[in-house]
Amino acid sequence: MKSSFHDEETQQFRVLYDQYYEAVRNFIYYKSGDINLSEDLTQEAFMILWRKRETIDATKVKSYLYTIAHNLFLNEIKHQKVVLKFNQQPTSTVSNESPQYQMEEEEFRAQLLKAISDLPEKNRVVFLMNRMEKMTYKDIADSLGISIKAVEKRMHKALQELRNLSPKI
């Protein structure tokens, strides 16, 4: 039956969707700081991929998806100040630090978040893909269509800026 063929195709596509949905949404979020925009553009990127599923080489899906997302984002926004916000999930480590210490840490966390938001977009995105998504430099380079050296450079610059928070970093 043709409809079941369609279902099968949809199921295959779902594997891709599950694999990349969050990564692409977060990628746009790291660029924009706008979660609604990120969710919308991610759907749109997958929609474009879906429509072209028969012409896209399976090995290139990832970089293709990031390229579509990036281009959709470029269409949307011109130079808006990015203010990132993250939800704070409870972490597994039980803290036995003093309340005073915990308060200080909370303060630094806020400073760090602001400093990350203020990074130039390219450096910020690479930094967050690496630290939040735990993507390797190679993986980031492949996704963004840039060289590993360029990833290293952006990462280095991001860390350098964050170091400015304190000479000790």
Next chain:
Amino acid sequence: MADHNTNNQHFAHHLDHQHHNQSAPDIHNPEIEYLDRLMAGWTVPATRTREEAWDQFRASIAARPAQEARVIAFSPRRIWGAAAAAAAVLLICISGGVFFTRTSEIIAQAGETEMVNLPDESVATLNAGSVLRYSSASWMLERQVSLEGEAFFQVQRGSQFTVKTSAGAVAVLGTSFNVKHRGDILEVVCHTGKVSVTSANSQVVTLMPGQKAIASADGALTVSQVITGDQPGWMKGMFEYEDVAVQDVLAEIARQFEVTVTYTGPASKRFTGVFYDHDLREALISICDPMELSFIFDHERGITVSAR
């Protein structure tokens, strides 16, 4: 300001504290470990889960007209119905064009280059201060981009690939070439393969590797031999000129270093030589010295170049 400093010291103190408390510090990168600790538990503030997003996505692809067309039963008495449905699908596709024909616009700001992966894996590298537009929707039908500024193209083999500028068009099948359209002048250098250049008044010339075509404002085309590597010089930070108006060279300085340059010298000066993009002062000296010009930095980002 004082507050800021206090905060910094605070942060340093905190880091010290942190380092003493680490049982197994990463000797290569303790700061990364600390950053990770601060960032642990951060999640993007999503408004829906992936499952919810998928349900929404599946609903929208299920509603897609082309899928409906697939389940129309094929029987003689339904042929007209099928044809009508097919026509309807076609119409919907056309009216749905708004979604498809969105043009992607990629901008390389001053001081930056941008690498663009086109839908067929062809690559365009934009030089500073350039804009590239293309429609990924119609890409399968027609490989076409429009360019303002300068870009180096590495084109995958396939159907004709066209770069449109307001001064003329460049068409290739699969090759690498540089297109520079600044002011009124369109300059095309062929690195590999064959490149066809059509000027604004429809003159056509085919370039072989190592050839350069210049289309001037009146549409006239001239071809010359140049020395090319596998990449244009600008991709390696080198800007070479042969008998080019000084204003045009200074315009490139402005794009590369993200500065504004005002030129008050004689309009007739022409420059032959090279500058590199790593040091602004050096670059200005290499242009101004042989031309007997001088330059001053007026304020933070403004430069005035004048006769000595």
